[in-house]
Amino acid sequence: MAPVTHPPALDTGVLFWPRGGSAQVIRYHLRELETRGWNTTLHAGSLGRPGEPSHGETFYHGLNLRAYDYNDAQKRFTRSLNPQQGPRPFHPSYEDRGHCPDPLFPAVPPEDADRITDAWTEHLTRHRSKTPTVLHLHHLSPLQTSARTAYPGTPRVTTLHGTELKLIDGMNRRLGLARSIGLSLKELAHLPGPDQALELARHATLDEADTTLLTTTDWPQWVHCEYWLAQLREAAQHAGHLAVVSDQDQDLAQRLLHLSAPPPVIPNGVDTTSFRPFSLTPDARMRHLRRWLVTDPQGWGPGQTPGSIRYTDQDLERLRDSQGRFRPLLLWVGRFLDFKRVPVLLEAFAALRTRMDPAPALLMWGGYPGEYEGTHPADLAARLGIQEDVYFAGWRGHEELPTGLNCADLFVAPAVNEPFGMVYVEAMASGTPPVATATGGPLRTIIPSGPTATGWLVRPDDSEDLASTLTTALSDPAELARRSSNGRTHTQSAYSWAHTTDHYINLYDRARTHL
Template identity: 55%
Template sequence: MRTYAECAGRIVTVSPSDQAEVERLLGIPAQQITVIGNGVDTTRFAPQQLTTGQKLALLRRWLVEDPQGWAPGKPPGSIRYTDADLSTMLTPDGSLAPIVLWIGRFQHVKRLALLLEAFAAICKSLSPAPILLLWGGYPGENEGEHPADTVHRLDLDQRVYLIGWRGHEELPAGLACADLMAAPAVNESFGMVYIEAAACGVPPIATNTGGPATLITHNGPDADGWLVRPDDMDDLTAALGVALTDPSERARRAANGLQRVRRSCAWARVADQYLQLYYEQAHP
């Protein structure tokens, strides 16, 4: 890495936190580093207005017809749901309970166990209790207690659903089913899922570490998501409570996030930044 870095005229990192790591680990001066965030395809990742019936049809396909969730030591599809299981997602008036979406791998750094603990706490205080969809978990890859075991231990079997690992092309539809995205990972270099969620009009909850700390605005008129202290279940639970009980605030932050992503994170904008950097390097 040091050899490659010494050969480069300019180093690009995707976040200020990565810039600091490059300075620390490789000894590269700050003036040789440019921060350019990753881009998102805002034509694919865009808001969709789905009806309750359309959302249920998607959830039925992912959970009942073509399940990919997997139990410890078993293959994809070993966790299967029924139409009766999906019925618990509905409130007495026939609408869907608020849906939270988590996206990631079953790795300790993703802090899924912490999210499940916080979600269990919030389910006891909210009516209707929300739903949590776990999108991801690469087959066979798991660190610590398997999420399926955690769900059962916390008595969340009727509130948490393991969707499993699905293609990236399906993620926009998954986000379209969600009211909120929550992924309290610690020290993510960038965090693509947060800007993908924002591009779909879904406000995210993240920790104030790594890339998300500079991607998400937590307070004020430009707030577009929520940032919580890392490994702080009480703070995470409080953020879930605020986000799930205030639809107008979710909508405000969603609108801010959508505007910011289209303005700063669309691929055309990111490509322009690289073109400008190439020009500056070619014409010092």
């Protein structure tokens, strides 16, 4: 192979507009590479107007972005036209988010999938850099197919962020279930309703897990499972050198994608300069909370816009106890998706309020506008009678999160099988101990006991264990402080972006050597 010209050049591609953790990974990693003299070009989706967090140029500010604009496809959707059939088709999603322009992958038929692939092939071909050293793709998607045409001969690396593996596992399970009861996916999609599904489960003598899957699945969203399973497995064959972000995903990827060897684990990093402990006076803390909840509210209710959930100064006074001191404050951060287990958190919080004096408050930070699975958390909080102690801050810029974490006494997010969970590491870097479930990424990143403990792990889907653990943690300020200090030390040594980028550069070298 001819020697690489200097400086090295990396092209990066991601199908989606910036929304989840993978976009944060891309942004931090490319910035770290550029500090080391790399030239980078980013192909990524963009949605909305300048200044909005979904807007590519805004989110990836300072990077060499070649944006794929989804705004026209969004407009098609608002006019009740198919957003996958325009000149710039909207991407599908790994999650079923209901009525939205990005449907679940297996809801998209092959002819629309071909349009997405063709459009991205044209985009990559037109906007690629002249002599890329390596192409780094994020997630399994049509991009791997597009890259075969747009980047012939270029070494490739693909990071699996876990959400695609959850989808593949879900498609496998549903396809296996359909075969076991002798029906096609299309036939299941035409079941009249849940009563017929339940009767079918009884007739087929399904166990409890399969009965639940059969009766709760929105089958029209899964009719193209066979097609997309084949497409994503083929994408894996053209993905180049794979990497995953957690040990759990390493096992899952090898099993689901039929890999001959386990892909390396490269955990995500954290910006330990921005995410750090800093002292906030009570007045400064209240000023921040007032801005998030009163003067610039972004919380939203079902069917409503950001800012529809708003608070008054009188509401903020409930954050203080009878002595005027702040009550313990828990912080949750994330999207309102099923695997985040927000109902488990709210049920545990309802129990926790009865066990502590003063009772804690809960700040819900996140929930992408219009996106939620199951019952909206605001409705569930009202149903549980805890709405006066649960505050919805809405979806806010990532640059504000370090302050949010420093306002909290404890970070809690009982997600199940979180692929990595960057926010848990960001919490530790900020000196705010996390409470998570003993599943997925937190099993690797959080140390739950011993002299170097950094947080707590609880049983998944167990609101009582969560409530008891939160009670124990908040009742012991000395232990909170010890785990706070340990967490900061741990993240600095193991999860800096310099450390993560070193791993990726080694992977790029292997990809170049073993084309």
